[in-house]
Amino acid sequence: MKNYLSRKVLGLIFLITPLFAMAQGEISGTVTDQNNDVLPGVNIVIKGTTTGTTTDFDGNYTITAQSFPATLIFSSVGFNTKEITVNAAGKVNMSLQEGLALDEVVLTGNRSKPRTILDSPVPIDNIGVAELTSSGKPTVDRMLTFKVPSFNAQTQAISDATAHYDPADLRGLGPSRTLVLVNGKRKNQSAQVYLNRTPGKGEVGVDLKSIPTAAIERVEVLRDGASAQYGSDAIAGVINMVLKKNAKYTTVSARTGITSEGDGFNFAADMNSSFNFGDGGYINLTLGYYNQQLTNRAGSPGIADLPADARPNEIQWATENPELGMHVGQPDLEKGDLFVNLGHPLGENAELYSFHGYSTRKGRSFAYYRAPYWRRDIADSEFLTRSEDFAGYQPSFEAQIDDHINALGVKFDITDSFNGDASVTYGSNSVDYTVNNSVNRDYLADNGTSPRTFKPGGYTLSNIVMNLDFANVYSDQLSSSFGLEYKKEYYEAIEGNPLSYYKGGSDSFAGIKPDEAGKWNRDNIAFYAGLDYDITEDLLLGLAGRYEDFSDFGDNFSWKVFGRYKLGDKGAIRGSYSTGFRAPTLHQRYLTNSQYIIVDGSPEPVLQGTLANDNQAVKDLGVPSLFAETSRNISAGFTYKINPKFSASIDFYQIHVDDRVLFSSQQGYKQDAGDVDTDNDGDVEGDELLQDINPVEQILIDNNVVALQYFINAGDTKTTGVDFVLNYRGIDLGDGKFNVSLAANVNETTVDAIETPQVLADNGYNIFTREEKGLITNSRPRSKFILGMDYDTDKFNIGLNNTLFGKVTVTAPETGGIDQDLSSMLVTDLNLSYKVTDKLSFTGTINNLFDVYPDKTLASTNTAEAGGRFQYSSEVQQGGQFGMNFSLGMNYQF
Numbered sequence: 001m002k003n004y005l006s007r008k009v010l011g012l013i014f015l016i017t018p019l020f021a022m023a024q025g026e027i028s029g030t031v032t033d034q035n036n037d038v039l040p041g042v043n044i045v046i047k048g049t050t051t052g053t054t055t056d057f058d059g060n061y062t063i064t065a066q067s068f069p070a071t072l073i074f075s076s077v078g079f080n081t082k083e084i085t086v087n088a089a090g091k092v093n094m095s096l097q098e099g100l101a102l103d104e105v106v107l108t109g110n111r112s113k114p115r116t117i118l119d120s121p122v123p124i125d126n127i128g129v130a131e132l133t134s135s136g137k138p139t140v141d142r143m144l145t146f147k148v149p150s151f152n153a154q155t156q157a158i159s160d161a162t163a164h165y166d167p168a169d170l171r172g173l174g175p176s177r178t179l180v181l182v183n184g185k186r187k188n189q190s191a192q193v194y195l196n197r198t199p200g201k202g203e204v205g206v207d208l209k210s211i212p213t214a215a216i217e218r219v220e221v222l223r224d225g226a227s228a229q230y231g232s233d234a235i236a237g238v239i240n241m242v243l244k245k246n247a248k249y250t251t252v253s254a255r256t257g258i259t260s261e262g263d264g265f266n267f268a269a270d271m272n273s274s275f276n277f278g279d280g281g282y283i284n285l286t287l288g289y290y291n292q293q294l295t296n297r298a299g300s301p302g303i304a305d306l307p308a309d310a311r312p313n314e315i316q317w318a319t320e321n322p323e324l325g326m327h328v329g330q331p332d333l334e335k336g337d338l339f340v341n342l343g344h345p346l347g348e349n350a351e352l353y354s355f356h357g358y359s360t361r362k363g364r365s366f367a368y369y370r371a372p373y374w375r376r377d378i379a380d381s382e383f384l385t386r387s388e389d390f391a392g393y394q395p396s397f398e399a400q401i402d403d404h405i406n407a408l409g410v411k412f413d414i415t416d417s418f419n420g421d422a423s424v425t426y427g428s429n430s431v432d433y434t435v436n437n438s439v440n441r442d443y444l445a446d447n448g449t450s451p452r453t454f455k456p457g458g459y460t461l462s463n464i465v466m467n468l469d470f471a472n473v474y475s476d477q478l479s480s481s482f483g484l485e486y487k488k489e490y491y492e493a494i495e496g497n498p499l500s501y502y503k504g505g506s507d508s509f510a511g512i513k514p515d516e517a518g519k520w521n522r523d524n525i526a527f528y529a530g531l532d533y534d535i536t537e538d539l540l541l542g543l544a545g546r547y548e549d550f551s552d553f554g555d556n557f558s559w560k561v562f563g564r565y566k567l568g569d570k571g572a573i574r575g576s577y578s579t580g581f582r583a584p585t586l587h588q589r590y591l592t593n594s595q596y597i598i599v600d601g602s603p604e605p606v607l608q609g610t611l612a613n614d615n616q617a618v619k620d621l622g623v624p625s626l627f628a629e630t631s632r633n634i635s636a637g638f639t640y641k642i643n644p645k646f647s648a649s650i651d652f653y654q655i656h657v658d659d660r661v662l663f664s665s666q667q668g669y670k671q672d673a674g675d676v677d678t679d680n681d682g683d684v685e686g687d688e689l690l691q692d693i694n695p696v697e698q699i700l701i702d703n704n705v706v707a708l709q710y711f712i713n714a715g716d717t718k719t720t721g722v723d724f725v726l727n728y729r730g731i732d733l734g735d736g737k738f739n740v741s742l743a744a745n746v747n748e749t750t751v752d753a754i755e756t757p758q759v760l761a762d763n764g765y766n767i768f769t770r771e772e773k774g775l776i777t778n779s780r781p782r783s784k785f786i787l788g789m790d791y792d793t794d795k796f797n798i799g800l801n802n803t804l805f806g807k808v809t810v811t812a813p814e815t816g817g818i819d820q821d822l823s824s825m826l827v828t829d830l831n832l833s834y835k836v837t838d839k840l841s842f843t844g845t846i847n848n849l850f851d852v853y854p855d856k857t858l859a860s861t862n863t864a865e866a867g868g869r870f871q872y873s874s875e876v877q878q879g880g881q882f883g884m885n886f887s888l889g890m891n892y893q894f
Contacts, residue, residue, distance in 0.1 A: 025064070025065050025068060025088065025089030026062060026063070026064050026065075026089050027062070027063050027064070027065060027070070027072065027086055027089060027090065027091075027092055028060070028061060028062040028063075028091055028092075029060070029061060029091050029092040029093040029094060030055075030058070030059045030060050030061075030093050030094075031044075031055050031059050031061065031074060031076075031093070031094045031095075031096060032059060032093070032094075032095050032096075033079070033095065033096055033097075033098070034095065034096075034097050034098065036095075038055075038058055038059025038060075038248060039055060039059050039076060039079075039096060040054075040055055040056060040058070040059060040245075040246040040247055040248045040274075041054055041055060041076065041217055041244070041245060041246055041247075042054060042055040042059070042061070042074055042075070042076040042079075042096070043073075043074070043075045043076065044061050044063055044072055044073070044074055045072070045073045045075075046063065046065055046070050046071070046072060046073075046416075047070075047071035047072070047073050047083065047476075048071070048417065048473055048475065048476050049066075049416050049417040049473050051063065051064070051065070051066075051413060051416060051417075051419070054245055054246065055246065056245075056246040056274075056276070056282060058248065059248075062280070064348060064349075065086070065089070065416070066415070066416030067416065068086065068087055068088055068089075069085050069086060069087045070085070070086050071083055071084070071085045071086070072084050072085075072086060072092065072094075074094050074096060076096060079096040079097060079098055080096065080097050080098070080644075082094060082096060098729075098730055119540070119564070119566070119572070120564070120574070121540055121542065121562040121563055121564035121574045121575070121576060122222060122223070122224040122226075122562060122574065122576055122635070123222075123223045123224060123574075123635070123637055123639075123649065123651045123723060124220055124221065124222050124223070125148055125219075125220070125221040125223070125725075126218060126219075126220055127144075127147055127148070127218060127219045127220075127221070128217070128218045129213060129214075129216050129217060129218060129244075131147065132144070132147065132213060132216070132219065133213060134790070134797075134799050134801075134831055135147060135801065135829065135831075136257075136829055136831055136843075136845030136847050136885075136887055137847070138255075138257075138266055138268060138290065138292070139208070139209050139213070139290075140208055140209075140211055140212075140213050140216065140219070140241075141153040141166060141168045141208040141209065142155075143213065144168075144219065144221075144239075145168075146786065146801060146803050146827075146829065147786070148170075148221055148743075149723065149743045149744050149745035149784040149785070149786055150170050150171045150223055150237075150721070150723055150745040150747070150784075151168070151169070151170055151221065151239075152168065152169060152172065152199070152780050152781065152784075152877070153166050153167065153168030153169075153208070154166065154199075154877040154878075154879075154880055155329075155330045155880060155882075156196075156198050156874070157297075157328045157329050157330070157870075157874050157881070158326075158327075158328055158365070158366065158367070158368065158870075158874055162192065162194045162195070162196050162198055163330075163331050163363075163365040163397075164192075164331060164333070164361075164363040164365065164399045164401060164431075165190055165192055165194070165205065165207055165209070165401075166208075166209070167194050167198060167199050167200030167203065167205055168205055168206075168208055169199070169200060169205070169236065169780070170221070170223065170236040170237045170239070171223070171236045171237070171653070171655070171719060171721060171745070171747055172719065172747055172749055172780040173235060173236040173655065173657070173719055173749075174199075174200050174203045174236075174776075175194070175200045175203045175204065175205025175206070176200075176203040176204055176205065176233060176582055176585070176661075177233060177234075177235040177236040177582055177657075178205070178206075178233065178234075178236050178237060178238075178239060179226070179230055179231075179232075179233040179234035179237070179238045179239070180206040180208070180238075180239045180240075180241070181230070181238060181239070181240040181241065182211070182240075182241045182243065182355070182357070182405055182407075183240075183241070183242060183243055183341070183355055183407065184240060185405075185407050185423065185425045185465070185467070186230075186231075186425065186427075186463075186465050186487075187206050187211075187241075187405060187427060188206070188403075188405065188427030188428060188429055188461065188462065188463050189204050189205065189206055189207075189429065189461060189585065190204060190205060190206065190207040190403075190429045190431075190461065191429045191430050191431050191458070191459040191460050191461040191491075191587075192204070192429075192431050192459065193585075193587045193588065193591055195595065195610065195663070195709075196597065197771075197775065197874065197875045198775075198779075198874070198875065198877075199775060199779040199780055199876070199877055201663055201772075201775050202588070202661070202662060202663025202711065203661075203663075204585045204587050204588070207359075207401070207403050207429055209335070209359070209361070210337075210357070210359035210401075210403035210429070211241055211339075211357065211359070212270060212286055212288040212337040212339060212359070213270075214251075214253065214270035214271070214272045214286045214288055215243050215244060215272065215284075215286035215288075215337070215339035215341070215357070216241055216242065216243060216244065217242050217243060217244040217245070218242050219239065219240070219241055219242070220238075220239075220240040220242065221237065221238075221239050221240075222237050222238040222239075222240070223237045223635075223651065223653075223723060224237060224576055224578075224633065224635050224653070225237070225560070225576075225578045225579075225580045225631060225633030225635075225655065226238050226560075226578075226580075227546065227558040227560075227578070227579070227580030227581050227582075227631070228528070228530075228544040228545055228546045228558045228559050228560035228578055228579070228580070229528065229530060229544050229546065229560070231485065231526055231528075231546060231548060232548070232581060232582050232583040232628075233582050233583075234580060235580045235581075235582055235629070235631045235633070235655065235657065236655070243284065243339065243341040243355055244272060244274070244284045244286075244341060245274070245282055245284055245341060245343065246274050246282055246284070247272055247273065247274040247284060248893075249839070249893035249894060250271070250272070250273035250274075250893065250894055251271070251272045251273070251891065251892070251893050252269075252270075252271050252891075252892045252893075252894075253268075253269065253270050253271075253889065253890065253891045253892075254267075254268065254269045254889065254890050255267070255268045255269075255843075255887055255888065255889035255890075256268075256887060256888055256889075257845075257847075257885055257886055257887030257888070258885070258886055258887075259295060259882055259883055259884065259885050259886075260851060260883055260884035260885070260886070261295070261882075261883060263293065263294060263295045263296060263329075264292070264293055264294070264295040264329070264330060264882060264885065265292075265293040266290070266291060266292045266293065266887075267289075267290070267291045268288070268289065268290045268291075269288070269289050270286065270287060270288040270289070270337075271285075271286070271287045271288075272284070272285070272286045273285050277342075277344070278344050279344075279345065280344065280345045281342065281343060281344030281345070282342060282343055282344075283340065283341075283342040284340070284341040284342070285339070285340055286337065286338070286339040286340075287337065287338060288335075288336065288337035288338075288339075289335070289336055289337075290333075290334070290335040290336075290337075290361075291333070291334050291335075292330065292331075292332055292333050292334075293332050294327060294329060294330065294331065294332045294364075295329030295330045295882050296323075296326075296327050296328060296329045297328050297329050297871055297872065297881050297882065297883075298323045298324075298326035298327065298328040298329075298869055298870070298871070299323070299326075299328075299865075299868045299869050299870055299871040300322035300323045300324075300868075301322070301324065301868030301869065302318050302319065302321075302322035302324070303315060303318045303319055303322075304868065305318065305324060305371070305868065305869075306318055306373065307373055310373060311372075311373070311376075311388075312388070313372060313379075313387075313388050313389060313390060313391070314371075314372045314373045317371075317372055317391050317392070318371075323869075324369055324371055324869055325369030325371070325392060325394050326366075326368070326369050326394075326869045327365075327366040327369075327394070328869065328870055328871075328874070329881070329882065330882065331363045331364055331365035331366075332363065332364050333361050333362065333363035333364070334361060334362050334363075335359065335360070335361035336359070336360050336361070337357070337358070337359045338356075338357070338358045338359075339355070339356070339357045339358075340354075340355060340356045340357075341354075341355040342354050342355070346410065346412075349412055349413040350410055350411065350412035350413070351410070351411045351412075352408075352409075352410055353407075353408075353409055353410075353411065354406075354407060354408045354409070355405075355406075355407050356404075356405070356406045356407075357403075357404065357405045357406075358402075358403070358404055359401075359402070359403045359404075360400075360401070360402045360403075361400075361401050362398070362399070362400050362401075363398065363399050363401070364396050364397070364398045364399075365396070365397045365398075365399075366394055366395070366396050366397065367394065367395040367396070367397055367508035367509075367596070367605070368394075368508075368604075368605050368869070369392060369393075369394040369869075370392045370393050370394065370395070370507065370605075371392050371604075372390045372391055372392040374392070374604040374605075375390075375392060375393075375439075375441075375507075377441060377444075377445065378390065378393075378439055378441065378444070381444055381445070381448070383439070383444055383448075383449065383450065384439075393437055393438070393439070394437060395435055395436065395437050395438035395506075395507055395508035395509075396435070396436045396437055397433070397435060397508060397509060398433065398434040398435070398436060399431050399432070399433055399434075400431070400432040400434075400458075401429070401430070401431050402428075402429070402430050403427075403428070403429045403430075404426070404427060404428045404429075405425070405426070405427045406425070406426045406427070407423055407424070407425040407426075408423065408424055409421060409422055409423030409424070409467075410422050410423075414470075417472060417473040417474070418470070418471075418472040418473075419470070419471055419472075420468070420469065420470045420471075421467070421468075421469045421470075422467070422468050422469075423466070423467045424464065424465070424466050424467075425464070425465040425466075425467070426462070426463070426464050426465075427462065427463055427465075428460065428461065428462035428463075429460070429461050429462075430458065430459070430460040430461075431458050431459055431460075432457075432458035432494075433455070433456050433457065433458050433496075433509065434453065434454070434455060434456075435453070435454040435456055435500070435506045435507075435508055435509050436452070436453050437452060437453075438452060438453075438454060438506045438507045438508055439452065439506075439507050440454070440499055440500070440502055440503075440504070440505060440506050440507070441504060441507060442502060442503035442504045442505075443499060443502045443503070446503075450499075451499055451506075454496070454497060454499065454500035454506035454511060455496055455497045455500060455511070456496035456497070456500040456501070456505070456506060456509050456510065456511035456512060457493065457494045457495050457496035457497075457500070457511055457512035457517065458494045458512075459491070459492065459493055459494065459587070460490075460491070460492045460494070461489070461490070461491050461492075461586070461587070462489070462490045463487055463488060463489045463490070464487070464488045465485065465486070465487045466485065466486045466487075467483065467484075467485050468483050468484050468485075469481070469482075469483035470482055470483055476534065477533060477534045477535070478531075478532070478533055478534070479531075479532045480529065480530060480531045480532070481528075481529070481530045481544075482527075482528065482529040482530070483527075483528060484525065484526060484527050484528075485525070485526040485528075486523070486524075486525050486526075487523065487524050487525075487526075488521065488522075488523045489521060489522055489523070489586055490519070490520075490521045490586075491519070491520050491521070491585075491586035491587060491590060492518070492519045492520075493512055493516060493517045493518055493590070493591070493592075493593075494512065494517060495511075495512050495513070495514055495516075495517035496511025496512045496513075497511060498511075499511075500512075501513045501594075503704070504594075504607055504704065505594055505607075507596060508596050508605070509595055509596065510593070510594040510595065510596070510607065512593060513594075515592075516592040516593055518590065520586050520589070520590045521586075522550060522551045522552040522586065523550075523551050524548055524549060524550040524551065524583070525548070525549055526546055526547065526548040526549075527546070527547050528544065528545065528546035528547075529544070529545055529546075530542065530543065530544035530545075531543055531544075537566070538565055538566040538567075539563070539564075539565050539566075540563060540564045540565075541561075541562075541563045542561070542562050542563070543559070543560065543561045543562070544559065544560045544562075544578075545557065545558070545559040545560075546558050546559075548581075548583075550583055550628075552589070553583070553584070553625065553626065553627045553628060554627065554628075556581045556583075556628050556630070558578065558579045558580050558581055559578065559579055560576060560577070560578035560579070561576065561577055561578070562574075562575065562576035562577075562578075563575055563576075567640065569641075570640055570641040570642070571638070571639055571640030571641060572638075572639050572640075573636075573637075573638050574636070574637050574638070574639070574651075575634075575635060575636040575637065576633070576634070576635050577632075577633070577634050578632075578633045579630065579631065579632055579633070580630065580631040580632075580633060581628045581629060581630050581631065582628060582629045582631075582661075583628050584613075584626035584627070584628065584629075584661050584711070584713075588613065588626060588661055588711040589612065589613050589614060589625075589626050589711070590612050590613070590614065591610060591612060591711075592609075592610060592611055592612045592615065593609075593610050594607055594608070594609050594610075594703075594705060595607070595608055595609075595610070596608075599666050599668065599706060599707040606706050606707075607704070607705045607706060608666060608705055608706065608707040608708070608709065609699075609700075609703045609705035609707070609708050609709070610708075610709050610710065611699070611703070611708060611709075611710050612710075613625060613626050613710060613711045613712070615710075617695075617699045617702070618710045620695060620759070621695055621696065621699075621710075621757055621759050621760055622757030622758055622759040622760065623710060623712050623757055624712070624713065624757075626661060626711060626712075626713060627659065627713055628659075629657055629658065629659050629660050629661055629713070630657075630658050630659060631655055631656060631657045631658070632655070632656045632658075633653065633654075633655050633656075634653065634654050635651055635652065635653040635654075636651070636652050637649060637650055637651030637652065637723075638650055638651075645728060645729050645730050645731065646727070646728045646729075647725075647726075647727045648724075648725065648726045648727075649723075649724070649725045650722065650723070650724045650725075651722065651723045651724075652721075652722050653719075653720070653721055653722070653723075654718065654719070654720045654721075655718070655719045655720075656716070656717070656718050657715075657716065657717045657718075657719075658716050659713040659714075659715075659716070660713070660714070660715040660716065660717055661711055661712070661713055662711070662712055662713075662714050662715050662754075662767075662768055662772070663709060663710075663711055663772075664709050664710050664711070664712055664714075664767045664768060664772075665709070665766060665767060665768055665769040665771075665772050666707035666708070666709055667696045667707060667708045667709065667760075667765055667767070668696075668700070668706060668707045668708070669697055669700065669706070670694060670696075670697065670763065670764060670765075694763040695759060695763065696708060696760070696763065696765060712757075712767065714754055714755045714756070714767060714768060715751060715753065715754055715755075715768065715776075716751070716752045716753040717749055717750065717751050717752060717776060718749070718750050718752055719747060719748070719749040720747065720748050721745060721746055721747030721748065722744075722745070722746050722747075723743075723744070723745050724742075724743065724744040724745075725741070725742075725743045725744075726741060726742040726743070727739075727740075727741045728740045728741070729741075733791070735793050735794075736791055736792050736793035736794075736796070737791070737792050738789070738790070738791050738792075739788075739789070739790050739791075739792070740787075740788065740789045741786075741787075741788045741789075742785070742786070742787050742788075743785075743786045743788075744783070744784065744785045744786070745783065745784050746782065746783040746806075747782060747783070748777075748782060749776060749777045750777060751768075751773045751776060751777060754767065754768045754773075766814065769813065769814040770811060770812070770813070770814050771811045771812070771813045771814065771863070771875075773811070774809060774810075774811025774819075774875075774876075775811075775875065777809075778808055778809035778810075778811055778876060779808060779875060779876045779877060780808065780876075780877065781805040781806040781807070781808055781877075781878055782806045782807055782808070783804075783806030783807075783824075784803065784804065784805055784806060785802075785803070785804040785806075786801065786802070786803050786804075787801070787802040787804075788800070788801045788802075789801075790831075794835070795834060795835050796832070796833065796834055796835075797831075797832070797833040798831070798832055798833075799829075799830070799831035799832075799833075800828070800829070800830055800831075801828070801829040801831070802826060802827070802828050802829075803826070803827045803828075803829075803879065804824055804825070804826045804827075805824060805825045805826075805827070805878035805879045806824050807821050807822060807823065807824055808821075808822050808876040808877070808878055809821050809822070809876065810822065810857055810858075810861045810863055810873045810875065810876055811861075811863075811875075812860075812861050812862050812863065813862060813863065815862070816862055817860060817861050817862025817863065818858075818860045818861060818862075819861065820855075820857065820858050820860070820861045822854050822855040822873070822876065822878065823855055825852055825853075825854055825878045825879045826850075826852060827847075827848050827852055827879040827880075828848065828849040828850055828852075829845065829846070829847045829848070829849065830845065830846045830849050831843065831844075831845045832844050832845075838893075839892060839893045839894060840890075840891070840892050840893075841890075841891045841892075842888070842889065842890055842891075843888070843889040843890075843891070844886075844887070844888050844889075845885075845886070845887045845888075845889070846884065846885070846886055847884070847885040847886075847887070848879070848880075848882075848883060848884045848885060849884065850884075851883045851884040852879070852883075853872065853881060853883060854872050854873070854878050854879070854881060855872075856871050856872060857870060857871070857872060857873045863875065
C-alpha cells in the first residue's frame with residue numbers, strides 16, 4: 001500500500017502542471033520607501049486570493065489579476081502594510097512608510113493565505129536580518145538567543161561532538177520539539193545525538209550553524225504547537241528561515257572579534273548578491289566563511305585533586321599545572337557556506353523555484369585531560385615517557401561536519417484563488433570523527449604499543465521529503481489548505497578503524513564496532529487539511545488536522561482549533577488548542593556506542609555503553625519499542641496597537657507532553673563487582689565474586705562497560721509559561737529616531753510521571769534520577785527579559801541590548817549533595833554603526849559589556865565537575881561563560 005502511495009506522490013509531484021490559462025490582466029510597478037529609495041523583497045498579494053509576488057532588487061514587480069477590480073496588499077518587514085484597489089491592468093507604483101511589526105505579513109502558521117501579525121490567531125515573531133546581525137553574535141542560533149526570549153542556545157564545553165552543534169530549543173522543551181523550516185520546507189536534523197550532560201541530553205536537533213545569516217531575509221518564529229499543520233517535531237513551535245530572493249546590491253561583509261581574556265579570536269566574511277536570468281528569473285547567491293579559536297575557562301583545583309597515594313611526578317605535575325591541563329570553553333572551528341536561492345516563471349501561471357545549501361566545517365573540542373594518576377597503566381608501560389616523567393595526555397575530539405539542503409518545486413495557479421505547490425527536498429547531515437593524542441589502553445597492554453590517532457567512524461542522517469500542497473481562497477471569509485507529504489529517512493552508523501574499537505577502544509571515544517554499525521531507514525506518509533472561516537471581519541475561527549503513518553511505529557492523528565477576535569483595527573484576542581506528536585528519531589531507535597565519560601561513583605572517565613532500543617537485551621529489561629510522544633497545547637493571548645508606533649502582546653501557554661522519549665540514567669552495578677574490571681584498567685576492584693547477577697549487571701559484563709543507558713518512552717512533562725512583547729518604534733528625536741522594545745518569557749517545566757519497567761524496578765533501578773530530571777526542568781533559564789534600544793540617524797546607529805537570563809539550578813545527584821540556584825545573569829551588548837557613505841559602513845560591538853559570568857559551581861552540589869576542573873557548570877546554561885567580547889565589522893555594497 002505504501003509503495004503504491006509513494007508512486008502516486010511521485011507522479012503527482014513530477015507530472016502535475018498548469019493545464020490552462022484564464023483571462024487576466026497584468027499589473028506592474030515600483031515600490032519605494034518614504035525617501036524614494038527602491039525596496040526589494042516587498043510582498044504583494046491580491047486580496048482574497050493566494051496570488052502573490054515580491055519586488056526584485058530594483059523594487060519592480062509584476063503580478064497578474066484574473067479579474068478587476070483587484071485589491072493589492074503591499075507589505076514588508078519594518079513597514080506599514082498598504083492596500084490599493086486597481087480597476088484595470090496597468091502600472092501601479094507604491095510608497096511604503098516605516099511602521100509597526102503588527103502590520104507585517106507572515107506565512108508561517110497559516111497554510112491557506114498570508115496574514116498580518118495582528119490578524120494571526122497564533123503568536124509569531126518576524127525578525128529581519130538587520131535586527132539579527134545587530135546583536136553582534138557570530139551564528140544565527142546565538143543571534144536568536146538574544147532576540148527571542150523563548151529561544152535558547154549556548155556553546156557547550158567538554159561535550160565531545162555536542163560541542164560542535166550546540167543544542168537549541170523553544171520554550172525549554174528540547175531540540176527535538178522545535179521544527180525548523182527553510183523557505184517553508186522541512187530542514188533535516190543533524191546526525192549527532194546529544195549524549196552528554198547538557199541541555200537537550202538524549203535528543204536530536206537541527207544544525208542551525210549550517211545556515212549562514214547572510215543568506216537569510218528574515219526569520220519567522222511561530223510560538224505555538226503546529227503538528228496539525230507541519231507534522232512531527234512542532235510541539236514547541238516552528239522556526240522558518242526565509243531566504244533572500246532579490247537584493248538591490250551585492251553586499252560584502254567582514255567581522256572579527258576577540259574576548260577580553262585574549263582568546264576566542266574569530267573572523268567572519270560573507271558575500272550576498274542577486275542576478276536576473278531569463279525572462280523574470282532571479283538567482284540569489286551567498287558565500288560565507290567563519291573561523292573561531294578556542295576559549296578556556298577551566299578551574300584550577302591543583303593538588304587538591306590528588307589521590308592519597310600520589311606519586312612524586314603526579315604531585316609535581318599538579319603543582320605546576322593547577323588547571324590540570326583542561327580546556328573548558330568553545331571549540332575551535334573553520335566553516336564554509338554556499339547557498340543559492342532561485343526562481344523563474346513558467347508561463348503566466350506558474351513559477352519554478354529551487355534552493356540549495358551546502359555547509360562544511362571542521363572543529364576541535366577536548367576531552368577531560370587524562371591526569372597521570374588516572375592513567376598509571378600508561379605511565380608504568382613507559383609507552384609515552386619514563387614512568388617518573390609521565391604527565392598524562394589530553395585527547396582531542398575532532399569533527400568534520402557536512403550539511404546539505406536541496407529543494408526543487410513548482411508553484412502554480414489553478415484558478416485566481418486556487419493554487420498548488422509541488423516540491424521535492426533532499427537534506428543530509430554527516431559527522432566524521434577523529435580522536436587525536438589518545439591511546440588504546442587495552443591494545444597497549446596486549447602489544448606494547450598503541451596508535452595515538454584514531455578514526456572511530458561517524459554518522460549520517462538524510463531524508464527525502466515530497467510535498468504536494470494546495471491552498472484555496474473561496475471568498476474573503478473562507479479559505480482552506482490541504483495536501484500530502486511523503487518522507488523517507490536514512491540513518492547510518494559508520495564503522496571505525498579496528499584499533500579504535502579494540503576491546504575498550506580509543507580513550508575518550510571508543511570506535512564504532514562492526515555490530516554497532518549499520519544502515520536503517522523508514523518512511524511515512526501524511527495527509528493534512530485546514531479551514532479558516534472569517535465569520536465576520538473581526539471574528540476568525542479555524543481548524544486543522546493531520547494524519548501520519550510511519551513504517552516503524554504506526555500512525556498518529558493531530559488536530560488543532562484556533563480563533564481570533566479583532567478589537568477594531570488596533571488589537572485582537574487570540575487562542576488555540578491543539579494536539580501534537582513527535583516521532584522518535586532513527587538515532588534514538590538504533591544508536592549503539594561506547595563512550596568514556598564521568599559516571600556515578602567514579603572520579604575519572606570510564607567506559608559507558610549505550611544500547612539500541614531494539615537490542616534484545618534492552619527488550620528483556622522490559623523496555624518497549626519506541627513510539628511517538630504526544631502533546632496537548634493550549635495558548636491564549638492578547639495583542640494591541642496602542643498607536644501607530646506603540647504595540648504590545650501577551651500570550652499564555654501550557655504544553656503537556658506524554659510518553660516523552662528519555663535517555664535513561666546510568667544503570668550500573670548494585671553490588672561489589674568482584675572480578676569484573678569495572679574501569680577497564682586491567683585490575684579487578686574487589687575480593688568477592690558477583691553473586692546473583694541481576695539482568696543489568698549481566699549486560700554490563702557482556703558489553704565490557706561499567707554503566708548502561710538506553711532510550712525509552714517513560715516521561716510525562718508539563719510546561720507552563722507566558723510570552724510578553726512591547727514595542728515602541730520610530731520615536732522622532734529631531735535628527736534621528738529612537739526605538740525601544742521589551743520582550744520576556746517566563747516558564748516552568750515539571751516532570752509529572754516516570755514509568756519504570758517492572759524488571760528494572762524489581763532490581764532497584766531508578767531509570768531517571770533527579771539529576772536527569774534537572775536537565776529537563778532546570779537547565780534552561782526559567783525566565784528571560786530582553787530590553788533593546790537603538791537610536792538611528794542618517795550616519796549613526798547606536799544600539800544597547802540588555803538580556804536578563806533568569807535562574808537555573810545545578811541539580812545535585814541522587815547519591816547526595818545540595819542543589820545550587822545560579823542567580824540571574826544580565827548581559828549587556830553595545831553596538832555602534834557609522835555610515836561612511838550610502839554604500840560603506842563600519843560597526844563596533846562590545847558583547848557582555850560588563851564582563852558578567854555565571855555563578856561558580858559549589859563543591860557541595862556533588863555534581864560531576866571532575867574535582868573542580870569546571871569553574872562554571874557544564875550542565876546548565878544561561879548567557880555563556882566567555883566574558884566580554886569585542887568585535888569590529890565592515891559592510892560594503894556595490
